[in-house]
Amino acid sequence: MVSELINANPVIYEKKERRVRSVPSTADEYAVEPIDQEEIFDILFVYIKDPEHPYSLEELKVISEDAIEVDDGRGHVRVTFTPTVEHCSMATVIGLCIRVKLLRSLPSRFKVDIRVAPGSHATEAAVNKQLNDKERVAAALENPNVVEMVDECLTPSYE
Amino acid sequence: MDGLREIQKLEGHTDRVWSLAWNPLSGLDGAPLKLASCSGDKTVRIWEHKPSSSNSWECQAVLDDPHTRTVRSCAWSPSGKLLATASFDGTTAIFQDVGDEYECVSTLEGHENEVKSVSWNASGSLLATCGRDKTVWIWEVLPGHEFECVAVLQGHTQDVKMVQWHPSMELLFSCSYDNTVKIWADEGEDDNWVCVQTLAQPNSGHSSTVWALSFNASGDKMVTCSDDLTLKIWGTDNGKIPSSDGFAPWRHLCTLGGYHDRTIFSVHWSRDNIIASGAADDAIRFFVENNESNSLVDGPSYSLLLKKDKAHNMDINSVQWSPGENRLLASAADDGAIKIWELTSVSC
Numbered sequence: 001m002v003s004e005l006i007n008a009n010p011v012i013y014e015k016k017e018r019r020v021r022s023v024p025s026t027a028d029e030y031a032v033e034p035i036d037q038e039e040i041f042d043i044l045f046v047y048i049k050d051p052e053h054p055y056s057l058e059e060l061k062v063i064s065e066d067a068i069e070v071d072d073g074r075g076h077v078r079v080t081f082t083p084t085v086e087h088c089s090m091a092t093v094i095g096l097c098i099r100v101k102l103l104r105s106l107p108s109r110f111k112v113d114i115r116v117a118p119g120s121h122a123t124e125a126a127v128n129k130q131l132n133d134k135e136r137v138a139a140a141l142e143n144p145n146v147v148e149m150v151d152e153c154l155t156p157s158y159e
Numbered sequence: 160m161d162g163l164r165e166i167q168k169l170e171g172h173t174d175r176v177w178s179l180a181w182n183p184l185s186g187l188d189g190a191p192l193k194l195a196s197c198s199g200d201k202t203v204r205i206w207e208h209k210p211s212s213s214n215s216w217e218c219q220a221v222l223d224d225p226h227t228r229t230v231r232s233c234a235w236s237p238s239g240k241l242l243a244t245a246s247f248d249g250t251t252a253i254f255q256d257v258g259d260e261y262e263c264v265s266t267l268e269g270h271e272n273e274v275k276s277v278s279w280n281a282s283g284s285l286l287a288t289c290g291r292d293k294t295v296w297i298w299e300v301l302p303g304h305e306f307e308c309v310a311v312l313q314g315h316t317q318d319v320k321m322v323q324w325h326p327s328m329e330l331l332f333s334c335s336y337d338n339t340v341k342i343w344a345d346e347g348e349d350d351n352w353v354c355v356q357t358l359a360q361p362n363s364g365h366s367s368t369v370w371a372l373s374f375n376a377s378g379d380k381m382v383t384c385s386d387d388l389t390l391k392i393w394g395t396d397n398g399k400i401p402s403s404d405g406f407a408p409w410r411h412l413c414t415l416g417g418y419h420d421r422t423i424f425s426v427h428w429s430r431d432n433i434i435a436s437g438a439a440d441d442a443i444r445f446f447v448e449n450n451e452s453n454s455l456v457d458g459p460s461y462s463l464l465l466k467k468d469k470a471h472n473m474d475i476n477s478v479q480w481s482p483g484e485n486r487l488l489a490s491a492a493d494d495g496a497i498k499i500w501e502l503t504s505v506s507c
Contacts, residue, residue: 108473108494111421111439133336133368133386134439134474135231135320138175138199139247139273139291142228 007084010053013061034072035106041065043105044079044098049153052090060084062094067117075109077102082117091121095131096140097153162503163443163467166487167216169206169497174199176491178232179477184239186483193219194479194489195242196497197230203244203254205261206497216499220261225252232276232321237283245274251288253304264304269296269311273318278331280324285309287331289319295333295343297352310352314341321371326378330355330406334369340383340393344406355406358383358393363411365391373428381409382434384423390415390436390446392461412458418444418466421474427488429480433464433502437475437490443467445502471496 044063049056057063067080079098083091095114102112115128130136140146175198182193192208203222208215228247235242242254242261251267251274271292278287286298286306295312317336324331331343331352340358345351358364367386374381381393392412421439428434434446445464471492481487486502 111474129336129367129386135275136291136318136336138229142247 007052010055010060010084012055012059035070035110036072037065037068037070040068040070040077040079040102040106044068044101049155052084057081057094063098075107076111076113077106078113078115080115080117082120091116091127092130093149093153095127096137096146097150099131099137100141100150101154163445163465163488164501164503166499166501167214169196169216169218169499170495171204171218171221172196172198172200172202172495172497174229174495175473175476175493176495176497177229177476179479179489179491179497180233180235180242181479181481181489182235182239183237183482185481186485190239192481192483192487193239194497194499195233195235196491197233197244198495199229200495201226201228201230201246203230203233203242205242219259222254222261222263225263225266226250228273231274234277234279236279237281241283243277243279243286245277245288245290247273249274249290251277251286253306255304265306267298267306267308269308270294275319276321276323278322278324280329280331281327285324285329287322287324287333289322289333291318293318293335295319295322295331295341297331297350309350312343312352312354314354314357315339320368323372323374326374326376328378332372332381334372334383336368338365338367338369338385338387340364340369340372342406342409356408358409358411363391363414365389368422370422370424371426373426373434375428375432376430380412380428382426382428384426384436384438386422388416388419388421388423390418390423390426390434392459394459413460415446415461418463424475425477425479427478427480429486430482431486433480433486434461435478435480435488437470437478437492439474441469441471441473441475441492443470443475443478443488443490443500465502467500470500471498 063081069078114131178197180195184190185192194206197203205220207219226246230244230246232245244252249270253265254261255264270290273291275290289295293315297310298306299309315335319333319335322333334340341354342356344355346353365385365387369385372383383391391414393409394412395409396407419438423438425437436444444466446461447464449460473493475492477491479489488500491497
């Protein structure tokens with residue numbers, strides 16, 4: 001695949017101490033539990049690895065909890081991620097992984113927008129447009145090579 | 160009070176439904192209403208209205224061959240006998256209605272990768288296709304289900320989302336991820352197809368992907384819909400005169416903004432001048448032209464007639480008016496469902 005790493009020496013950040021999710025006191029198992037920022041963060045950060053490095057996107061500071069906006073009532077999620085380097089050609093792959101992970105984890109009523117952080121990527125508008133064109137995403141996900149790469153990024157590392 | 164009544168929900172596709180096409184003979188001279196749908200489940204389904212049954216719409220056929228990937232778009236020939244289907248597998252298939260069955264009679268190969276749209280011209284003598292390879296292909300329909308590529312049109316700088324022939328003139332329209340609409344015409348006798356006009360942002364065009372376009376019945380107006388959350392109305396002077404030589408340019412008439420919150424994937428102009436739009440906000444909207452006295456000065460303006468929130472549970476990819484007398488609209492969505500609606504008691 002990639003013979004030379006685009007970003008050979010990434011800065012590794014410490015993982016955030018994870019809060020224990022509060023269990024509702026009422027034992028109503030049918031109660032609707034709204035989906036919040038923390039839950040999305042957990043969905044994304046526990047699992048997705050940078051395709052170039054064995055670190056999670058959290059450790060590379062590609063996503064932070066602040067960069068996740070959730071409106072449970074309207075069923076809308078927006079994830080803003082920061083590629084490790086400005087010309088990172090992996091930005092679309094990372095974005096695609098984020099989209100696939102949310103597609104597989106969230107109820108279908110959610111609309112998901114994914115974008116790179118403003119000023120973080122040389123071809124920001126082009127990357128954003130591609131990540132949010134569902135026809136191109138659908139076509140990419142019919143390509144076995146792309147699916148294999150995405151699945152690899154989404155495989156839990158069991159550290 | 161204007162109302163939109165859901166007549167029936169058609170279920171069967173196991174993935175998102177991308178596109179719908181009413182058979183042009185539907186409802187004419189007693190012919191049954193017939194609808195084709197195509198999907199991410201790689202199949203095409205034919206639905207027919209059976210007035211005798213309790214569930215009046217039934218799936219008449221499932222075409223699961225020859226496409227190996229998403230079927231993105233489908234179109235009936237003007238005679239209603241042939242159905243063309245465009246697929247992400249890079250091919251366009253032609254099916255023939257042979258009584259109760261549909262037989263694949265031809266497969267058109269040539270695009271480098273995903274084919275995204277297919278359209279027949281008014282006489283059924285030409286077929287156009289487009290795709291991710293940024294090209295538009297024109298195919299001549301020859302006897303014996305032979306299709307010969309007569310032109311490969313290059314001009315778009317990104318993938319081409321849709322092709323649509325003008326309803327009466329030999330003009331081809333294409334819209335693209337490059338935010339433009341291009342108009343193509345045969346400039347000579349020798350299949351010399353060239354781009355005669357580009358509707359782009361500097362001339363009041365769209366600022367993001369143009370997903371679809373549709374003409375009014377007389378062919379002198381066109382509506383386009385886009386990822387920039389607007390619909391735009393365009394007009395020309397000689398749409399009513401199919402015999403005229405010389406191309407009359409299209410110009411921007413007005414922009415309908417502020418209605419949609421998410422990408423508008425589909426738009427269709429009815430014979431009685433109602434524009435329907437389907438978008439990623441799960442809503443169907445209807446627009447009509449205002450009958451204002453100052454329209455001669457300011458150009459036409461349009462207003463929202465009706466909005467149907469939550470028409471589907473997910474993104475709406477296609478809205479299509481039926482060709483018959485009734486005001487029937489079919490819609491298709493990411494949730495795999497198709498719905499048949501009737502627009503009732505509209506005064507306009």
